[in-house]
Amino acid sequence: MTEPLENSIHAGHDLLVVLDFGSQYAHLIVRRLRDIGFYSELHPYDVGPERLMELKPKGLILSGGPASVYESDSPHLDARIFSLGIPILGICYGMQEIAYQLGGKVECGDKREYGHATLQVVEDPADGGALFHGLKTSCSVWMSHGDRVISLPEGFYPIARTENCNYAAVYGQPNAHASVLAPIYGLQFHPEVSHSEHGTEVLANFCRAVCGCRGDWYMEAFLEEAIRTIREQTGEHALVVGALSGGVDSTVAALLVSRAIGDRFRGIFVDNGLLRKNEATDVMAMLRDQMHVQVDCINASTHFLDALAGVTDPEEKRKTIGNQFIKVFEEQARKISADFLLQGTLYPDVIESISHKGPSATIKTHHNVGGLPQRMRLKLIEPLRYLFKDEVRKLGLVLGLPAEVVYRHPFPGPGLAIRVLGEITSERLNKLREADAIFLHELRRAGLYEQIGQAFAVLLSSKAVGVMGDFRTYEEVIALRAVATSDYMTADWYPLPFEVLRRISLRIVNEVSGVNRIVYDVTSKPPGTIEWE
Ligand SMILES: Nc1ncnc2c1ncn2[C@@H]1O[C@H](COP(=O)(O)OP(=O)(O)OP(=O)(O)O)[C@@H](O)[C@H]1O
Ligand SMILES: O=c1[nH]c(=O)c2[nH+]cn([C@@H]3O[C@H](COP(=O)(O)O)[C@@H](O)[C@H]3O)c2[nH]1
Ligand SMILES: NC(=O)CC[C@H](N)C(=O)O
Ligand SMILES: [Mg+2]
Numbered sequence: 001m002t003e004p005l006e007n008s009i010h011a012g013h014d015l016l017v018v019l020d021f022g023s024q025y026a027h028l029i030v031r032r033l034r035d036i037g038f039y040s041e042l043h044p045y046d047v048g049p050e051r052l053m054e055l056k057p058k059g060l061i062l063s064g065g066p067a068s069v070y071e072s073d074s075p076h077l078d079a080r081i082f083s084l085g086i087p088i089l090g091i092c093y094g095m096q097e098i099a100y101q102l103g104g105k106v107e108c109g110d111k112r113e114y115g116h117a118t119l120q121v122v123e124d125p126a127d128g129g130a131l132f133h134g135l136k137t138s139c140s141v142w143m144s145h146g147d148r149v150i151s152l153p154e155g156f157y158p159i160a161r162t163e164n165c166n167y168a169a170v171y172g173q174p175n176a177h178a179s180v181l182a183p184i185y186g187l188q189f190h191p192e193v194s195h196s197e198h199g200t201e202v203l204a205n206f207c208r209a210v211c212g213c214r215g216d217w218y219m220e221a222f223l224e225e226a227i228r229t230i231r232e233q234t235g236e237h238a239l240v241v242g243a244l245s246g247g248v249d250s251t252v253a254a255l256l257v258s259r260a261i262g263d264r265f266r267g268i269f270v271d272n273g274l275l276r277k278n279e280a281t282d283v284m285a286m287l288r289d290q291m292h293v294q295v296d297c298i299n300a301s302t303h304f305l306d307a308l309a310g311v312t313d314p315e316e317k318r319k320t321i322g323n324q325f326i327k328v329f330e331e332q333a334r335k336i337s338a339d340f341l342l343q344g345t346l347y348p349d350v351i352e353s354i355s356h357k358g359p360s361a362t363i364k365t366h367h368n369v370g371g372l373p374q375r376m377r378l379k380l381i382e383p384l385r386y387l388f389k390d391e392v393r394k395l396g397l398v399l400g401l402p403a404e405v406v407y408r409h410p411f412p413g414p415g416l417a418i419r420v421l422g423e424i425t426s427e428r429l430n431k432l433r434e435a436d437a438i439f440l441h442e443l444r445r446a447g448l449y450e451q452i453g454q455a456f457a458v459l460l461s462s463k464a465v466g467v468m469g470d471f472r473t474y475e476e477v478i479a480l481r482a483v484a485t486s487d488y489m490t491a492d493w494y495p496l497p498f499e500v501l502r503r504i505s506l507r508i509v510n511e512v513s514g515v516n517r518i519v520y521d522v523t524s525k526p527p528g529t530i531e532w533e
Contacts, residue, residue: 012225013039014213017057021045021065021075021093027351029061029091029192029203031388036200037215038207041386042351049080059087059211062094064190068108068147069093069100077101085181087210092145095170095186102153102177112146117162119169119189128159128171130209131185131202139197141168141189148188153177156184183210219391219398223256226383230260233381234340240265240381241333242342243325244295245413246283248406249344249384252396254293256383257342259399263294265342268332270325273301274415274429277437286405300328308417308424312461314533317424321414333378341378345385346392389487409454410488418533422461427514428476432459434512435478442504443482452494453485457508458521458532466516475516478508483530491525 016033020026020042033040043051045062052060060081067074079101082088090098096106121129121137141162149167152158155176160169165188172184185206191199207213234240240257244250244267257265267287271280280297287293304324311317333341384392396406412418416436420428436457443449460477467473480501485491505518521528 012221013216014211015055015057016040016059016061016207016211016213017047017052017055018042018061018063019045019047019077019094021063021097022067023064023091023093025190025192026063027348029063031390032192032200032203033207034217034388034391036204036207037217038204038213039217045075045077048078049084052081052084052086057086058213059089059207061206062088062090062097064092064094064144067093069096069106070108070147079179082184083179083181087182087206088184089206089210090184090186091190091192092188095167095188096147096149098172098184098186099149099151099153099156099170102156102172102179104149104153104156105151106147106149109146109148111164113143113164115143116140116195117143117164117168117189119160119162121160121169122158124159128157128173128183128185130183131169131171131205132160133205133209135198135201135205140195141191141197141199142193142195143189145188149186155180156186159185162189185210219394222387223259223395223398226256227260230257230381230383234261234264238264238339239336240340240342241329241336241338241378242267243329244269244283244287244293245411246279246286246405246408247344247411248396248401248408249346249389249392251287251291251401251405252392252399253342253344253382253384254287254295255291255396255399255401257381258291258293265294266332266336266338267293267295268329269295269297270328271297271299271301272304272321272324272415273426274304274321274417274424276411276416277433286402291401296332298328298332300324303327305424305426310423312422314418317417317533318414321417325413338378340381342381342383345382347384347386347388350385407450409449409452409456412531418531419456419458421459421532428459431476431512431514432457432478435459435508435515438507438511439480439504442500442507446497446500448494448496448500451484452482453488453491454530455480455482455494457481460519464517468516473516475514477517477519478512478515479519479521479532480504481521481530481532483525485525485530488530489525491530493522493524496520 016038018029027042030040030042100106119139119141121132156170156172158167159171162168168188170186172180174182191202242254244254254267284297287295307320307324311320393406416429416432417424420432439457443455458479463474464477465474482494483491484494508518
């Protein structure tokens with residue numbers, strides 16, 4: 001993701017660069033730092049000193065990683081980086097890499113160490129104490145390693161130990177080692193995980209006391225800068241078009257652009273006939289009347305439903321819907337001669353695309369508008385490109401977005417089409433809409449909506465026999481799905497109270513005609529996915 005600095009937000013903030021050696025916690029480090037007010041970005045471990053000098057970070061953090069430094073194909077830092085005069089903090093593999101490169105020794109330990117350990121800060125002979133300044137001298141930390149440093153490079157000494165690890169934290173004095181021009185710290189434990197007591201304070205000490213960062217990352221400041229950048233990017237006259245779904249990402253992106261350029265932003269909300277009950281009206285009222293965004297609702301439901309007639313395969317549904325969306329967007333953009341396209345790309349999408357871990361298997365083709373730019377030759381605006389979802393939510397609140405929009409459950413682009421299993425007809429869509437509305441209403445009434453990551457009803461593709469008022473029925477089955485999740489990558493089914501389930505089940509079979517049976521989905525992700533198709 002090498003891109004010109006003037007287009008990014010490095011320029012305005014003290015930057016900390018985290019170099020990714022493949023740890024599953026690498027982006028957690030970035031998130032922790034941002035949470036405590038220090039702007040940070042993830043870059044690949046082999047970014048090189050030239051690019052780093054352009055980025056001008058005030059500090060470098062080397063992440064952990066699955067490899068062992070002494071193996072032949074393990075990832076290594078360009079050694080010139082040690083001489084850039086930038087303070088460095090190595091975490092786990094990062095610390096082992098520092099030792100390995102500067103003349104210390106790392107070997108495979110006889111005991112692996114996972115989980116809690118008690119850290120003891122040791123007597124400090126010089127000035128390596130900045131990292132633990134103001135903290136207890138004994139605290140609990142979280143370890144996850146098999147290798148260990150057995151001798152330190154010249155000019156380095158230990159500043160903390162645990163029972164199994166003499167070098168749980170180490171310090172290298174500037175100039176004590178030939179190629180070290182700024183302070184270097186190493187931690188064998190993981191300060192970024194919440195199980196490490198004082199982990200956040202250790203990171204904060206590194207940023208503030210060692211690197212001299214001011215802690216200038218907060219949403220109000222970001223908002224002002226983002227608005228300025230969008231104005232510069234779009235000039236005086238250009239029009240920007242953006243697809244809006246009422247979901248938090250596209251709504252926050254649209255508010256930002258509207259703030260910056262007013263009615264030169266034109267939002268398009270597509271009623272594709274696959275929306276939830278009252279969704280088109282509610283979303284339009286929120287965007288237009290409440291948030292004063294210029295947005296048109298395009299009713300394309302006949303096109304979508306016609307195209308979906310007879311389609312039952314989940315991937316074919318997604319493709320059909322994606323094509324229909326593109327058609328609508330192209331037509332609208334042509335009509336108003338827009339120059340820019342707004343997209344709600346988030347930082348995890350960017351990280352994913354630079355990951356050196358290689359491509360992963362396609363489970364589902366998630367529809368988004370990513371297919372648009374090449375075909376329309378519109379220039380892209382992606383104001384949320386450096387933000388995580390929780391930062392987008394914070395920004396939404398700063399922009400005055402009501403909490404119910406900010407904390408709304410996500411809703412997939414293909415909508416109810418992937419929740420009506422099997423054939424999609426208006427009649428079946430309507431049954432699902434009614435059942436889904438009852439489910440969500442009862443969750444809100446029971447005060448459970450906010451605790452659940454996502455909840456919805458699914459109309460199954462098989463029918464069930466039942467008895468209603470002495471008559472035999474043979475009707476549709478509804479499955480209820482509610483999951484607890486923070487990132488939607490993994491999820492657990494939510495243990496809804498029996499009384500709530502009982503009320504929902506009773507209401508759906510009584511109020512939605514053509515449905516005679518309700519089941520509750522008790523599958524986590526993995527092995528299930530959140531949606532059924
Ligand atoms: N009905 C729609 N009309 C116009 N654009 C849509 C519609 N549904 C989806 N999109 C576009 O597809 C993008 C991807 O949808 P996605 O659901 O991933 O994000 P979101 O709706 O913005 O946020 P959330 O993840 O909270 O639902 C949206 O940001 C929006 O640009
Ligand atoms: O915009 C989208 N287009 C899609 O095709 C799509 N499929 C799933 N989802 C949403 O992604 C999250 C994870 O869903 P899965 O566990 O089903 O993959 C959940 O939040 C799902 O609702 C989609 N969103
Ligand atoms: N978590 C890590 O960074 C592990 C580093 C190295 N692979 C070890 O086992 O010690
Ligand atoms: Mg959505």
